[in-house]
Amino acid sequence: MPESEQDRIPGRYGFDEIAANQLEAWPNSYPERDYVTHFEIPEFTCLCPRSGFPDFATIIIDYVPDKHVVELKSLKLYINTYRNRQISHEASSNAILDDLVELLAPRWMRVVGDFTVRGNIKTVITTEYANPDYQGPRPELKRFLPAIG
Amino acid sequence: MPESEQDRIPGRYGFDEIAANQLEAWPNSYPERDYVTHFEIPEFTCLCPRSGFPDFATIIIDYVPDKHVVELKSLKLYINTYRNRQISHEASSNAILDDLVELLAPRWMRVVGDFTVRGNIKTVITTEYANPDYQGPRPELKRFLPAIG
Amino acid sequence: MPESEQDRIPGRYGFDEIAANQLEAWPNSYPERDYVTHFEIPEFTCLCPRSGFPDFATIIIDYVPDKHVVELKSLKLYINTYRNRQISHEASSNAILDDLVELLAPRWMRVVGDFTVRGNIKTVITTEYANPDYQGPRPELKRFLPAIG
Amino acid sequence: MPESEQDRIPGRYGFDEIAANQLEAWPNSYPERDYVTHFEIPEFTCLCPRSGFPDFATIIIDYVPDKHVVELKSLKLYINTYRNRQISHEASSNAILDDLVELLAPRWMRVVGDFTVRGNIKTVITTEYANPDYQGPRPELKRFLPAIG
Amino acid sequence: MPESEQDRIPGRYGFDEIAANQLEAWPNSYPERDYVTHFEIPEFTCLCPRSGFPDFATIIIDYVPDKHVVELKSLKLYINTYRNRQISHEASSNAILDDLVELLAPRWMRVVGDFTVRGNIKTVITTEYANPDYQGPRPELKRFLPAIG
Amino acid sequence: MPESEQDRIPGRYGFDEIAANQLEAWPNSYPERDYVTHFEIPEFTCLCPRSGFPDFATIIIDYVPDKHVVELKSLKLYINTYRNRQISHEASSNAILDDLVELLAPRWMRVVGDFTVRGNIKTVITTEYANPDYQGPRPELKRFLPAIG
Amino acid sequence: MPESEQDRIPGRYGFDEIAANQLEAWPNSYPERDYVTHFEIPEFTCLCPRSGFPDFATIIIDYVPDKHVVELKSLKLYINTYRNRQISHEASSNAILDDLVELLAPRWMRVVGDFTVRGNIKTVITTEYANPDYQGPRPELKRFLPAIG
Amino acid sequence: MPESEQDRIPGRYGFDEIAANQLEAWPNSYPERDYVTHFEIPEFTCLCPRSGFPDFATIIIDYVPDKHVVELKSLKLYINTYRNRQISHEASSNAILDDLVELLAPRWMRVVGDFTVRGNIKTVITTEYANPDYQGPRPELKRFLPAIG
Amino acid sequence: MPESEQDRIPGRYGFDEIAANQLEAWPNSYPERDYVTHFEIPEFTCLCPRSGFPDFATIIIDYVPDKHVVELKSLKLYINTYRNRQISHEASSNAILDDLVELLAPRWMRVVGDFTVRGNIKTVITTEYANPDYQGPRPELKRFLPAIG
Amino acid sequence: MPESEQDRIPGRYGFDEIAANQLEAWPNSYPERDYVTHFEIPEFTCLCPRSGFPDFATIIIDYVPDKHVVELKSLKLYINTYRNRQISHEASSNAILDDLVELLAPRWMRVVGDFTVRGNIKTVITTEYANPDYQGPRPELKRFLPAIG
Numbered sequence A, B, C, D, E, F, G, H, I, J: 001m002p003e004s005e006q007d008r009i010p011g012r013y014g015f016d017e018i019a020a021n022q023l024e025a026w027p028n029s030y031p032e033r034d035y036v037t038h039f040e041i042p043e044f045t046c047l048c049p050r051s052g053f054p055d056f057a058t059i060i061i062d063y064v065p066d067k068h069v070v071e072l073k074s075l076k077l078y079i080n081t082y083r084n085r086q087i088s089h090e091a092s093s094n095a096i097l098d099d100l101v102e103l104l105a106p107r108w109m110r111v112v113g114d115f116t117v118r119g120n121i122k123t124v125i126t127t128e129y130a131n132p133d134y135q136g137p138r139p140e141l142k143r144f145l146p147a148i149g
């Protein structure tokens, strides 16, 4: 039978996977359609650039892939890299958009950073990219998971 | 009185119906109107192409029939054929659209695959088809059943 | 004091009112405006054309009257006439639209049949009529009562 | 290809199954435990004993089986037999309890009839049976489906 | 860059992990307290013993450990073994309780199987075990995730 | 065809029915059981005794009948008699309890007056009667309709 | 100390204020902007023109003022004048719009009468006015208070 | 016509009423019953004793009156006196209880201070008084208004 | 150990920070994009200009920055300056818009003042500014926190 | 004007405050009452002991103070110390209880760790302490903030 928790050596592979991760693109199998992929990531956390105290957010990404789609596990690990970074609400939302646009060259993409209340104020950042000649769907923002305060 | 559960031979007709099923088209009795049929199917499950672990989704279909409507029981059995297939979120949503467009040649159709959370990320795929000269309604996505995490 | 329930003769006037009813039109007192009347009727039931088993729906009607409005009690009794009819989801929604358009010649009308789940699939039918030169409001579907599964 | 709806002969097997049905008891495979089975049946309808107009309810049954459990399909068909009966709210809830107690001789059973509003008043009937020496769980009423007005 | 989905060989390690899994017990680090562990597992599926068609449930487990706690990953894999079994609602809920009581010898445990609607009836099974001299908490059932129809 | 609204003479039978009404008791067909009848009446209104301005409430009644049950239509008309009375929140809730206890001599009864906000304060009055030797159920207050502010 | 309720003479100033009230217009301090004022009035009641029985509604007003805004207390008292009037759903909603347009000459105004269920049917009336050359916002209807059945 | 807002002299009677107010007791007309009065006051605000920044709460009072009930308007004005006081969450909840017990000598009373989040922590204080020989109802806390974050 | 609350001298730095505060603009790091910042501030309070009694609101701001963004702490302190001002619903919403437009010269901004009920009427003010040549997003109003009555 | 974000040196005082913090006890000003303090802390995060990946929870604390209450800011900083610790769900919940019982010697305390889903399973730990002769309130768990998945 295994030992009790305090006698075990904690596992570290999560640290290693996050450190080694590169955002990864896969071929889009349906380039003939403007279909929309929506991601909700309710477990984003980073650190406030003014104080170092933690911030929490749900990141909501909608995009229409062109030649590539993002690989889901590499996206999860990428989101984890923000945990120890000091970065503002505006900067993290725009940086996620920058990084994914650079990786995927999507037809259209929107990133929403829905942050929890700080100083009695709730902040949500919405930032969007479109290929200049894009004519396809730009759906209104829609939450599929219950919202977090 | 019947025997207890462990003494009965389990029934198998569900397996047979799923295996024998063909998606079935019926004549549309109201071709003179662009009316919308909305289906919500909260019990979709398939297997992850990377690991073989189960995935779960609600499939939401909206369409405007032209000459044919889909027969409801054959649609239910068709959805059951995914239970043992290894297929990605993007592929299953687009495959359902492909199969129904081929069967029905609808004026307009949208398929949404609303998958439960995997790796802390929720994924929803929205893919759409329209007859080139279609001018009718394209309603915003609307859930009629309570959403599933 | 009255007798107990099992000794009373049940009343039958509801049967008679339903059987005798004609959908009734009244003059529209505000023809100078394109105003919208919304009805929600959560107690529609009919019988499945394949099996004879009961189906249940909420019927949602939105319309812009022209010269006439529908009388509310006659609408309630009309809805009751479906209780013992075998009719599909598509057919009942379109038949209600046909009958009300014939009665009222409205400027615009939409009928939604929001049916409960059958065979693990929820079905909602949306069918619409507009006078060819109608330019007024066509509001997005909105529920005012809590939805029923 | 099948004919259109108006040309088909409606199926009648649902009528026959309801008419032929007997509530059916099966052996309880876990008589050594006081476990609770909860049923929610949102599609009950009957007729008002005063007027003949339809009434609608959700029937909620909780019970602790002794030697027998109720067979689910026979319960569904039994509930359908109320569709054309004129019966009050109190009488239908108590009759369901009477019939199931007679069939199953359960250790404990509670039947709730949660009726929709009539005359601006909502009525809910709760009626309960317990074997005289029953000491097991009597859980507070809990809804698992969204309530219907 | 990786190949497209249809050219990749699907991964199988999930199948292997499920097949090889044994429910695993770990030492309880806090045996001096009657603390409650609550699990909600919204992705249970099995097959109906009468027909072979799929059933879906949320399994809710509350228990007070004695010497052992259940290892979470082995519990997840164990739940997956029901996917291809034909088993009734009563039997699966009681079997999960039997297996976990045998593994853990807990002070108290309750298993709830909250199944989706079948034949217009929703079924929830609640089954409970207590060590004969147990005096600690038996909390009312409480859902922490949104309920599924 | 009927005339327009402004040309019709308004009907008065509602006034007459309310004025003529007496609360009416019917025999209880199930005196052998302590069953609970729950009423929710969301359309109570009266007048403030200090100012004459309107007040609004939902009245919630739970009772266990002894020899008699209240007739539903006479209860609806009785509630309407408060519309033009100046009476406080405490007094109306207790008066409804007094009147129904006098009429029915129930085994147990609870009346709740759930009033809308006045002066930024919401008030709810709960008042209860029990026959001295009553041992039956006294269920916690439960709302079946959505609450009104 | 004050006397008990039954010994006090009820106050009447509310009656007097309602009887004496005139809808009152005040200057709009921000005529340079097309801003929207939204009112929700959940305590509207009037009498049915066919029967004299009470009706209940929430009145929702959205408007863009031009030179004048409505004074809030005079609006509250105006709404109270409907309490003893026999008037249909269509007529009250349109009359409120007529009266406020006459008083304020707004750039745009919409009045919604969201009535509670009568005869198993819920009715909502939406009626709108716009100055012929109005180009400003016409927001979708949005409820800020929880809806009432 | 009135002047525009910036030219009017603001009214001050609210300040005067709050300053002059004394909590006021009225005779209880139903001392023969242990009935419960529930108040929800969602607009409490005071100032933090450490910083002077505002705090916000909903105050929820449940009590069983003995000889006296609290007069509602004097309670509203009393709650307003906290607006400019520096007082902790524990102290304000207990002070309200102290003041009302002193005024009313109730049979039982509970005061809940449900404060909004500060420093990422939500605080709710529940404090209770009972007459030593009190045997009546002590209802579980129940919210009738939607909760505020 | 610290003294008890009544013996401590209350801290005053919050008063000083509010009095000394100036709304502060910071450079926008992403001027190349039309991104939207959404703020929800549920703890706004001011005083009624007619009576001096408190009013409460949630302020919802959406804006597209041009060269500057507002510094969050200075916005929080600015909102606090309204606590002791007598100002109408229309005036406070428009004044917040005026002050922020003057500070930031945004591309687009909308301010919503969602006030709690007064005199049985709920009021919400929506006021908007756009740079004359602005072509970017103007999202529909969306609440991310639960609404307050 | 301040520099843009990328040119500023991030502030570090949050790191220092968390590192320097000691949980702090203050005198209880109301020791004569068994009053309950409830805390909800929705922003707890730690690291999984098996993998090092982040875990997230809401911590819910209810306690009845004896001689001391916990100082709120020191509690917030204490919760932050878990951010970089590898600790299981059971261990963190019990450790918080251990630390607070040691600090405060409360009459009664309950700590709930409501963790987000991992491996498709949601886990909630409830652990409780009571002074041996404690007779006061032990309220059922109640959430005041919306739950997080």
Ligand SMILES: [Ca+2]
Pocket (backbone or CB within 6 Å): A028, A029, A030, A031
């Ligand atoms: Ca392809």
Ligand SMILES: [Ca+2]
Pocket (backbone or CB within 6 Å): A140, I140
């Ligand atoms: Ca929209």
Ligand SMILES: [Ca+2]
Pocket (backbone or CB within 6 Å): B028, B029, B030, B031
């Ligand atoms: Ca046809």
Ligand SMILES: [Ca+2]
Pocket (backbone or CB within 6 Å): C028, C029, C030, C031
């Ligand atoms: Ca007219």
Ligand SMILES: [Ca+2]
Pocket (backbone or CB within 6 Å): C098, C099, C102
């Ligand atoms: Ca016809």
Ligand SMILES: [Ca+2]
Pocket (backbone or CB within 6 Å): B140, C140, G140
């Ligand atoms: Ca819309």
Ligand SMILES: [Ca+2]
Pocket (backbone or CB within 6 Å): D028, D029, D030, D031
């Ligand atoms: Ca057995």
Ligand SMILES: [Ca+2]
Pocket (backbone or CB within 6 Å): D140, E140
């Ligand atoms: Ca309970």
Ligand SMILES: [Ca+2]
Pocket (backbone or CB within 6 Å): E028, E029, E030, E031
């Ligand atoms: Ca230990």
Ligand SMILES: [Ca+2]
Pocket (backbone or CB within 6 Å): F028, F029, F030, F031
């Ligand atoms: Ca009898």
Ligand SMILES: [Ca+2]
Pocket (backbone or CB within 6 Å): F140, H140
């Ligand atoms: Ca309870």
Ligand SMILES: [Ca+2]
Pocket (backbone or CB within 6 Å): G028, G029, G030, G031
């Ligand atoms: Ca001006």
Ligand SMILES: [Ca+2]
Pocket (backbone or CB within 6 Å): H028, H029, H030, H031
């Ligand atoms: Ca008296």
Ligand SMILES: [Ca+2]
Pocket (backbone or CB within 6 Å): I028, I029, I030, I031
């Ligand atoms: Ca930049």
Ligand SMILES: [Ca+2]
Pocket (backbone or CB within 6 Å): J028, J029, J030, J031
């Ligand atoms: Ca003290």
Ligand SMILES: [Ca+2]
Pocket (backbone or CB within 6 Å): H140, J140
């Ligand atoms: Ca309880």
